[in-house]
Amino acid sequence: MEETKQSFFDALGKKGSFVFGIVGGFLVLCSIGFFILLGVVLNSGDTASENPSIEAVKGPKKFSECLDTGKYADKIKADSALGSSLGVQGTPATFINGYLISGAYPIDAVKQVIDRLLSDGEPDFDFLKDDEGSIAKVDMPELPDVVWAGGKDAKVSLVTFSDFECPYCARFAPTVEQVLADYGDQIRFTFRHYPLSFHTNAQKAAEAYECAKEQGVNMEMHDKLFELSDSKTMSVDNYKKAATELGLK
Numbered sequence: 439m440e441e442t443k444q445s446f447f448d449a450l451g452k453k454g455s456f457v458f459g460i461v462g463g464f465l466v467l468c469s470i471g472f473f474i475l476l477g478v479v480l481n482s483g484d485t486a487s488e489n490p491s492i493e494a495v496k497g498p499k500k501f502s503e504c505l506d507t508g509k510y511a512d513k514i515k516a517d518s519a520l521g522s523s524l525g526v527q528g529t530p531a532t533f534i535n536g537y538l539i540s541g542a543y544p545i546d547a548v549k550q551v552i553d554r555l556l557s558d559g560e561p562d563f564d565f566l567k568d569d570e571g572s573i574a575k576v577d578m579p580e581l582p583d584v585v586w587a588g589g590k591d592a593k594v595s596l597v598t599f600s601d602f603e604c605p606y607c608a609r610f611a612p613t614v615e616q617v618l619a620d621y622g623d624q625i626r627f628t629f630r631h632y633p634l635s636f637h638t639n640a641q642k643a644a645e646a647y648e649c650a651k652e653q654g655v656n657m658e659m660h661d662k663l664f665e666l667s668d669s670k671t672m673s674v675d676n677y678k679k680a681a682t683e684l685g686l687k
Contacts, residue, residue: 496678497675497677497678497679497681497682498678498681498682498686498687499687500653500686500687501646501649501650501653501678501681501686501687502678502681504645504648504649504652505642505645505646505649505674505677505678506674508645509645509648509649510644510645510648510649511641511645513582513583513631513648514631514633514641514644514645514648516582517599517630517631517632517644518631518632518633520579520630521599521630521631521632524538524576524578524599525538525574525576526540526599526632527540528540528541528634529599529600529601529604529606529607529632529634530542530598530599530600530601530604530606530607530610531598531599531600531632532548532596532597532598532599532610533576533578533595533596533597533598534548534551534552534555534561534594534595534596535555535578535594535595536575536576536577536578537551537561537566537573537574537575538566538574538575538576539551539565539566541606542606542607542609542610542613543565543610543613544613545613545616545617547563547565548613548617549617549620550563551563551566552594552617552621552624552625555593555594556593556594556624561573578595578597581597581628581630584628585628585651585656586626586627586628587618587626587627587628587657588618588621588622588623588624588625588626588627589622589623589624589625589626590626591626592623592624592625592626593624593625594621594624594625594626595625595626595627595628596614596617596625596626596627596628597627597628597630598610598614598627598628598629598630599630599631599632600629600630600631600632601631601632601633601634601637601640601644602633602639602640602643602644602647602663602664602666602667602672603633603634603637603638603639603640603643603667603672604634604637604640604667605667607664607667608664608667608668611660611661611664614627615661629647629656629660631644631647639672639673642674642677643663643666643667643672643677646659646663646674646677646680646681647659647660647663649681650681650684650686653686653687655684655685655686658684659680659681659684662680662683662684663677663680666680
C-alpha cells in the first residue's frame with residue numbers, strides 16, 4: 439500500500455500552523471525593524487553634521503565656507519612652488535636672512551645664526567653647508583600677503599616653509615616660538631606652506647591656517663594645527679572645532 443506523504447504544515451496541524459505563522463510574522467517584523475534602526479544609526483553622523491546647532495562639527499560660518507570651498511588652495515600651491523624655486527626639498531626649511539637651515543635643528547643652532555647676523559657678521563657654520571660644502575644663501579623675494587610675527591621692521595627675518603602634518607615641523611615649532619620670545623622685536627617670522635604630497639591632511643590644514651589668517655588669528659591656528667598633528671587627530675572637522683575654540687566667525 440502506497441504511503442501518503444504529509445506536508446510540513448499538515449504535520450503541524452491547524453493549531454501548530456497558526457502558531458508557526460504568528461511566530462514567523464513576528465520575526466519578519468523584527469528583521470524589518472532592525473534594518474530600519476541600522477539605517478538611522480548609520481545616517482546619524484551625516485544628520486548631525488548638517489544640524490546647524492552642532493557648532494563644533496559645522497564650525498564657524500565664515501571659516502567653514504573658506505575651508506570647504508578651497509579658497510586658498512591656489513595660494514598653498516604658489517607657496518610650494520616658491521619654496522621649490524628657493525631650494526626647499528623637505529620640511530621644515532627655514533631661511534634666516536636668506537641662509538637656509540634645512541631640518542629641525544635645535545634652538546642653539548638657530549640662535550647662533552641669529553646672533554651672528556645681529557652682530558653684522560656672516561654665518562659660516564658647518565650645519566649651514568650643503569653636500570658640496572657650500573653655504574646656501576638666497577635673495578628672498580617679496581612675499582605675497584605676508585604677515586610677520588615679532589618686529590615688523592626687524593633686522594633678522596625667519597621664513598619657514600613647513601607642513602602641518604610633518605613630525606619634524608611639529609618638533610621645530612617650539613623652537614620658533616622660543617626665539618620669538620627671546621629676541622622680541624629684533625627678529626621677525628613668517629610661516630609659508632610646503633605640504634608634502636604623502637601627507638594627506640596637510641593641504642587642508644594649510645588652507646585652515648590661511649582661513650584663520652584672514653581673521654587675524656594665524657599664529658593661534660598655527661599652534662592648534664600642530665597640536666592636532668602631535669595627537670594624530672588631523673581632520674577637517676577638527677580644524678573647524680579649533681576655529682570654534684579660537685572664536686573665529
